[in-house]
Amino acid sequence: MAIDTRELNTNALQAQGITIDPLDDTSMVVNMGPQHPSTHGVLRVVLELDGETITKAVCHIGYVHTGIEKSMEYQTYLKAVTNTDRMDYLSAHINNAAYTLSVEKLLGIEPPPRGQYLRVMLMEVQRIASHLVWLATHCLDIGAMTVFFYAFVQREKLLDLTEMMSGVRMMPSWIVPGGLRGDAPDGWLERAKEFCDGFPKALAEIEDLLNANPIWRDRTQGVGIISAEECLELGVSGPTLRGSGIAHDARKATPYSSYEDFKFYVPVGEYCDVYDRFRVRMAEMYQSREIIKQCIENMPTGPVNVDDRKIVPPPRRELDNSMEAVIHHFKLWTEGFHPPVGESYVPLESPKGEIGFYIVSDGTNRPYRAHMRPPSFMNLQALSKMCAGRLIADVVAVIGSIDIVLGEIDR
Amino acid sequence: MATETETQERIEIQKIRDNFPEALLGVDTFRGDTRLLVKGENIVEICELFKNDPDLQYNFFSECLGVDYLDYRDGYRFEVVYNLYSLPYEKNGVKIGKNHRIFLKVPVPEENPTVPSVTSVYPAAEFPEREIFDMFGVRFTGHPDLRRILMPDDWVGHPQRKDYPLGGERVQFPENKLGPSIGEVAVQHPGESFVGKTGDAQGEAYRKR
Numbered sequence: 001m002a003i004d005t006r007e008l009n010t011n012a013l014q015a016q017g018i019t020i021d022p023l024d025d026t027s028m029v030v031n032m033g034p035q036h037p038s039t040h041g042v043l044r045v046v047l048e049l050d051g052e053t054i055t056k057a058v059c060h061i062g063y064v065h066t067g068i069e070k071s072m073e074y075q076t077y078l079k080a081v082t083n084t085d086r087m088d089y090l091s092a093h094i095n096n097a098a099y100t101l102s103v104e105k106l107l108g109i110e111p112p113p114r115g116q117y118l119r120v121m122l123m124e125v126q127r128i129a130s131h132l133v134w135l136a137t138h139c140l141d142i143g144a145m146t147v148f149f150y151a152f153v154q155r156e157k158l159l160d161l162t163e164m165m166s167g168v169r170m171m172p173s174w175i176v177p178g179g180l181r182g183d184a185p186d187g188w189l190e191r192a193k194e195f196c197d198g199f200p201k202a203l204a205e206i207e208d209l210l211n212a213n214p215i216w217r218d219r220t221q222g223v224g225i226i227s228a229e230e231c232l233e234l235g236v237s238g239p240t241l242r243g244s245g246i247a248h249d250a251r252k253a254t255p256y257s258s259y260e261d262f263k264f265y266v267p268v269g270e271y272c273d274v275y276d277r278f279r280v281r282m283a284e285m286y287q288s289r290e291i292i293k294q295c296i297e298n299m300p301t302g303p304v305n306v307d308d309r310k311i312v313p314p315p316r317r318e319l320d321n322s323m324e325a326v327i328h329h330f331k332l333w334t335e336g337f338h339p340p341v342g343e344s345y346v347p348l349e350s351p352k353g354e355i356g357f358y359i360v361s362d363g364t365n366r367p368y369r370a371h372m373r374p375p376s377f378m379n380l381q382a383l384s385k386m387c388a389g390r391l392i393a394d395v396v397a398v399i400g401s402i403d404i405v406l407g408e409i410d411r
Numbered sequence: 412m413a414t415e416t417e418t419q420e421r422i423e424i425q426k427i428r429d430n431f432p433e434a435l436l437g438v439d440t441f442r443g444d445t446r447l448l449v450k451g452e453n454i455v456e457i458c459e460l461f462k463n464d465p466d467l468q469y470n471f472f473s474e475c476l477g478v479d480y481l482d483y484r485d486g487y488r489f490e491v492v493y494n495l496y497s498l499p500y501e502k503n504g505v506k507i508g509k510n511h512r513i514f515l516k517v518p519v520p521e522e523n524p525t526v527p528s529v530t531s532v533y534p535a536a537e538f539p540e541r542e543i544f545d546m547f548g549v550r551f552t553g554h555p556d557l558r559r560i561l562m563p564d565d566w567v568g569h570p571q572r573k574d575y576p577l578g579g580e581r582v583q584f585p586e587n588k589l590g591p592s593i594g595e596v597a598v599q600h601p602g603e604s605f606v607g608k609t610g611d612a613q614g615e616a617y618r619k620r
Contacts, residue, residue, distance in 0.1 A: 062561035235535025246500040342441040371476040
């Protein structure tokens with residue numbers, strides 16, 4: 001009887017006193033990504049399989065690491081804002097706000113009510129836009145292609161709002177320390193109101209495609225289950241945490257930018273699965289629309305920026321006839337401002353979870369250290385737990401339900 | 412804004428003093444946030460205490476990050492900042508969590524930069540600790556899988572250290588030179604040469620604290 005070489009090698013090693021683990025014939029390792037249409041960028045997942053069942057999923061990230069945090073240390077506080085757009089590129093306004101609120105906490109300033117309301121409006125516009133991209137891609141991953149087009153029609157309207165305000169669709173850098181780069185243009189609020197009027201009907205149409213769709217329910221219900229305790233253990237926040245039944249929302253728990261003025265509720269899930277996370281995000285979109293409506297109705301008048309020329313540049317018209325304005329303008333855009341020595345962190349609710357910038361100021365005009373708490377990065381840690389015991393096809397559904405953006409994970 | 416009395420009221424400080432009398436190295440309050448500088452060897456026990464104590468209930472590990480202070484601090488170079496949150500929620504009618512946030516800071520020396528890993532208490536620390544290891548070279552003992560996370564596995568150096576140069580990109584020009592880095596392109600801010608107005612003296616004092 002022939003002895004195969006593997007056995008011979010094993011015997012030889014054992015003779016030398018080295019013991020080796022016998023090969024585990026039941027497990028197989030399969031690589032998924034980084035170039036995979038449903039990994040939302042360049043996420044690589046190494047799956048350990050027992051037959052067709054997943055036992056473990058290990059994430060490999062860093063493919064689009066661009067050293068944004070390091071770059072921010074070399075730019076003045078005002079210029080560093082532009083870096084934050086590029087982190088989570090689907091919710092740029094909220095990244096701007098996270099950075100801005102942290103800097104404003106260092107400075108000890110707060111913009112006037114109109115500025116705060118416009119910020120809330122922009123953030124909620126961005127939240128709906130981000131959720132729509134999540135919905136579109138999530139459905140596309142699972143095979144429901146039609147939703148993609150319906151969702152992107154609505155998202156385009158929201159990006160038009162951002163463009164009307166700031167001139168660009170996706171990288172606005174409009175929320176800056178001290179307030180906003182500028183007030184809303186004429187007709188902006190009316191345009192937003194138009195969107196609010198049409199949105200529930202459009203979203204209901206999309207929901208009709210999915211809510212009771214047997215294929216959709218088969219693919220999502222009972223998939224990717226993670227309990228509330230496991231969510232907390234793994235640092236999961238945002239809609240993923242709420243899908244597991246914990247009604248925590250930074251907008252309610254630690255209100256910022258006058259969120260305490262608005263009436264909205266925090267939707268939670270019950271069954272902790274992909275379907276519940278889908279329902280939570282859908283409900284959140286309606287709530288965001290409610291907040292936008294309340295903003296339009298109660299929009300205060302007055303300035304949008306703090307009245308401090310050391311932080312906010314003077315308006316263009318003053319530059320022609322005021323020497324002081326020219327000096328302020330020049331000083332601000334070259335030197336910038338000097339927040340006092342200290343460290344600050346303000347938690348915000350982004351579409352993905354808790355976001356916040358930890359900024360260390362040493363009293364100079366550049367952040368000594370600026371670190372973002374990346375919600376997708378933390379949420380991704382739960383992937384292995386969610387996938388364990390499921391099939392490969394479910395990984396796609398689970399990744400979609402966490403709503404990751406690789407730009408923010410890798411930074 | 413935090414006042415002196417509020418500082419005294421933070422129950423966490425008392426808890427650390429009671430349980431680990433040697434561990435607390437300093438307290439810093441700024442704009443209502445409290446930062447406690449604690450010894451590295453006690454960090455796991457302190458986290459355990461903070462998580463399980465019914466008065467504190469820090470059930471949510473928000474994040475941890477590294478800061479490189481070069482030689483501005485006495486006796487150490489890096490700081491690892493733990494951001495813990497007591498996330499309030501209701502379960503079966505029982506209210507859990509206090510909606511408090513605390514920052515724990517651990518000094519890490521330049522030689523042998525080692526900190527015990529808190530992954531045994533907070534599994535959520537796995538990715539952030541890997542990131543700190545990757546970016547600053549701080550090693551976490553007891554971490555289940557301490558590998559680089561953002562940089563390639565064969566990368567040399569730790570990019571977010573302050574003495575790590577920004578570097579340029581390889582460009583298609585003669586002589587195979589590197590293109591300019593941000594540091595070279597960045598215009599020196601005029602204000603930086605104005606003595607007394609840059610805040611540099613202030614910053615120096617802070618870092619040397």
